[in-house]
Amino acid sequence: MGDTAYLLFDVFLDTISFWWVIIPTIFLGLIVGGIPGFSAANTIIILMPLTLAMGLDTGLIFMVTLYCAARMGAGIPAILVNIPGTAGAAATPLDGYPMARQGKGQQALAISFVSSCIGGLLTTIMALALMPVLARVGFYMHSVEMIVVMLFGISLIASIAAQDMVKGLIAGFLGLMIGSIGTDVVYATPRATFGFLELYDGVPLIPALVGLFAVSEAFVIIEKTVIVNESAEPKKPSWHDTFEGVNIALSRWWHIVWTSIIGLVIGVIPGAGASIASFVAYQQSRAFSDTPEKYGTGHPEGLIAPESANNGVTSGTLVPLLVLGIPGGATAAIMLVVMQYHGVSFGPSLFEHSPRVGYGMFMAMAVSYLLMIFTILPLSRYMSHVTTVPTIYLAPMIIAFTLVGAFVPREYMFDMYLALAFGVLGYIARRTGYHVAAILIGVILGPLLETYFLRSLKKSDGDIMVLFSSTLGNILWVALIVSLVLPIWFDMRRKRRREVPAE
Amino acid sequence: MSTKPRDGRRALGAELIIPVLAVVFTLYFFSSIWHSPWTAKVSAFMVGGILLLVCAIFFIRCALWIREGSGTLGFGTLFSRDDIATGRIGLFATTVGYCVLIGYLGFTLTTFLFLALSMIILAKGRNIGFITLISAVMALGGWAVFIWAFDTRFPRGWFETTMKAVLSNG
Numbered sequence: 001m002g003d004t005a006y007l008l009f010d011v012f013l014d015t016i017s018f019w020w021v022i023i024p025t026i027f028l029g030l031i032v033g034g035i036p037g038f039s040a041a042n043t044i045i046i047l048m049p050l051t052l053a054m055g056l057d058t059g060l061i062f063m064v065t066l067y068c069a070a071r072m073g074a075g076i077p078a079i080l081v082n083i084p085g086t087a088g089a090a091a092t093p094l095d096g097y098p099m100a101r102q103g104k105g106q107q108a109l110a111i112s113f114v115s116s117c118i119g120g121l122l123t124t125i126m127a128l129a130l131m132p133v134l135a136r137v138g139f140y141m142h143s144v145e146m147i148v149v150m151l152f153g154i155s156l157i158a159s160i161a162a163q164d165m166v167k168g169l170i171a172g173f174l175g176l177m178i179g180s181i182g183t184d185v186v187y188a189t190p191r192a193t194f195g196f197l198e199l200y201d202g203v204p205l206i207p208a209l210v211g212l213f214a215v216s217e218a219f220v221i222i223e224k225t226v227i228v229n230e231s232a233e234p235k236k237p238s239w240h241d242t243f244e245g246v247n248i249a250l251s252r253w254w255h256i257v258w259t260s261i262i263g264l265v266i267g268v269i270p271g272a273g274a275s276i277a278s279f280v281a282y283q284q285s286r287a288f289s290d291t292p293e294k295y296g297t298g299h300p301e302g303l304i305a306p307e308s309a310n311n312g313v314t315s316g317t318l319v320p321l322l323v324l325g326i327p328g329g330a331t332a333a334i335m336l337v338v339m340q341y342h343g344v345s346f347g348p349s350l351f352e353h354s355p356r357v358g359y360g361m362f363m364a365m366a367v368s369y370l371l372m373i374f375t376i377l378p379l380s381r382y383m384s385h386v387t388t389v390p391t392i393y394l395a396p397m398i399i400a401f402t403l404v405g406a407f408v409p410r411e412y413m414f415d416m417y418l419a420l421a422f423g424v425l426g427y428i429a430r431r432t433g434y435h436v437a438a439i440l441i442g443v444i445l446g447p448l449l450e451t452y453f454l455r456s457l458k459k460s461d462g463d464i465m466v467l468f469s470s471t472l473g474n475i476l477w478v479a480l481i482v483s484l485v486l487p488i489w490f491d492m493r494r495k496r497r498r499e500v501p502a503e
Numbered sequence: 504m505s506t507k508p509r510d511g512r513r514a515l516g517a518e519l520i521i522p523v524l525a526v527v528f529t530l531y532f533f534s535s536i537w538h539s540p541w542t543a544k545v546s547a548f549m550v551g552g553i554l555l556l557v558c559a560i561f562f563i564r565c566a567l568w569i570r571e572g573s574g575t576l577g578f579g580t581l582f583s584r585d586d587i588a589t590g591r592i593g594l595f596a597t598t599v600g601y602c603v604l605i606g607y608l609g610f611t612l613t614t615f616l617f618l619a620l621s622m623i624i625l626a627k628g629r630n631i632g633f634i635t636l637i638s639a640v641m642a643l644g645g646w647a648v649f650i651w652a653f654d655t656r657f658p659r660g661w662f663e664t665t666m667k668a669v670l671s672n673g
Contacts, residue, residue: 043653046653046654046655047653166557166560166561166564167518167561169553169557170521170522170525170554170557170558170561171521173525173550173553173554173557174521174524174525174528174554176550176554177525177528177529177532177547177550177551177554178528180532180546180547180550181532184539184540184542184543185542186540186542186543187539187540187542187543189536189539189540189542189543190535191532191535191536191539191543191547192528192531192532192535192536193535215598218594219591219594219595222589222590222591222594222625223585223589391625392622392625392626393622393634393637395594395621395625396594396597396617396618396621396622396625397618397641399594399598399601399617399621400601400614400617400618400641400645401645403598403601403602404605404610404614404645404657404658407605407656407657407658408655408656408657411656413602413605413606413658416602416605417602420598420599420602423598425521425524428517428520428521428581429521431517431580431581432517432518432520432521432580432581433518434521446550449546450546453545453546454542454545454546457542457545458542462541
């Protein structure tokens, strides 16, 4: 125990000495995370020759920092201009953007940064302490259990649709149908591809994200001079909003803790990701809130939940990678390749043969989050000015840089047209009262749900009762039902309490 | 966003576009999997069936609203004269042009043309000098960061090819 503590302290000091790598990488990560299509994974691939030329420590710290900073960077445009940089930040604008429109962009950014950093730091420490236990989570999560986890995320559609349930469900199920486009996972039969080979792999996520959020938003915001509502109070630039945001986030520390743990647990499961974690965390946060009616109107807790959760995923992803040698996501897979190039083999023997590398990755993550809070938080004051840029300049820039971002992942011109088509769909949806987030949840989670569902049915020879065949799965089913029913019960109780004094 | 036009009655014609698209798409989806193995069908029929049911509920609801006189089959919330006045139609035309031309002209030149043209449309012809400058800075900045510095896979045209040749020859 003493030796491990000494080793951890030594690795911590060693990692801090790499501040000259960490700080520039934080800013690079913020940029690539903020533009749809330029994820951390893509950037690490682009910069792979550079990473391979670096020493093992430097390369490792560079990749981990980029991963964390990109995750945080994706939330910035989500809050300021309603455009999530990655699918993991798709739940962030639900409450972040309404805050920005109310003139609280600076406060919202501060809340997002603090909850991301605390959530990331806390889950890193937890992952480090509970690694052997967490590594086993992946073994227990089979397709049946994953179906229930997906349903936790999909049930957010019902929460979003609270204002008009029928329209919300139409949007959500249309998203699920769109998400089913492409070949089926068992026999590769093409479905609803309109004859386009480019759709055989399914609907690519980035063009859908770009179209539904960025392009449609650009066409809507031109009605106003600036993003901030005219009714919002004009403010002189000051640090007050940043401190207020920090205060709001810190006063909800328990909210950060439990939503980031959701992220950590989901991050540990190979194949699950930040998008699922943030949807599940938002849904759970709303379900157990005393003020669920405030969600979607610029409620701080609706911003804290997805941001803490998607940063909790980053540390969770490292657990199966380091302990089992199974990458939990695309970025982790690239890290695996780079580290293997340097002669480091992942798996159970890592902490025996190269403990400094194993602990070093977690320490790099912890130090990155520590430095991020000091480097990024002051920027909130300046970043929030985006909301006061005239929309005649902002809208064309959003369209140009996000449409080309749709092209980057696959290099198909088709994807730019697809983003434009989703833009038209998103614009119609926004103008006619359908929620684009509900469509996107369907597009993201639909294919995953179908994959796990078919896998379960194949294993059981088509017996639907397989969905209730595992103990953990049944516990999760009960938890799902409880999380759906309890808010209704709480709501009824609240209404009854309000009625009693009135009588 | 409010779905009620100025006369207070809901413009249901606009609100029906997405359900109608959803029904058409679902039926097309079903037709594409009719002769496929069950694995391709099971999930789609389940989700599509629920979608058709929810759309049917919405259609019935709309029919009742129209009969009551609280809704019309108008498209007021979606299309209006404001679309021309705000430059939305012009912006849409330049966006389509951007998608078409970027494959031929490359990122930098197309981005410059798109930004300049769409900003001029939205600004109703004012500040042309400033708009040209800002468009040039953004397009060249994008080229410098994404193509020159990071060698990102952006669409390339003669500008990018020329600059690559110039820079590689010192």
